[in-house]
Amino acid sequence: MNAHVHQPPIDELAWRKSSYSSEEGGECVEVAARPGTVHVRDSKDTARAALAVAPTAWTAFIEFAAL
Structure with a gap:
């Protein structure tokens, strides 16, 4: 069984820019x-x-990028 989780439209997300x-x-x-x-x-x-x-x-990517 696949559960569908409602996600808001992309333009309604709270975006944060990289500190870099x-x-x-x-x-x-x-x-x-x-x-x-x-x-x-x-x-x-x-x-x-x-x-x-x-x-x-995402966590795995961030950990790899920090190496």
Whole structure:
């Protein structure tokens, strides 16, 4: 049985920009966490589709990136 969890539209998520992003451009990532899903998008092109991953996958990515 598949359970469907209602997620708000992408434009209603509370996006947070990476602390490594600057106003000068460069590598800009925004993240919005919801129960069961972490959304990731390019802050320079918010019209593009966001990536949605499980919180465990996001945690694994962050731990790997910190190495």
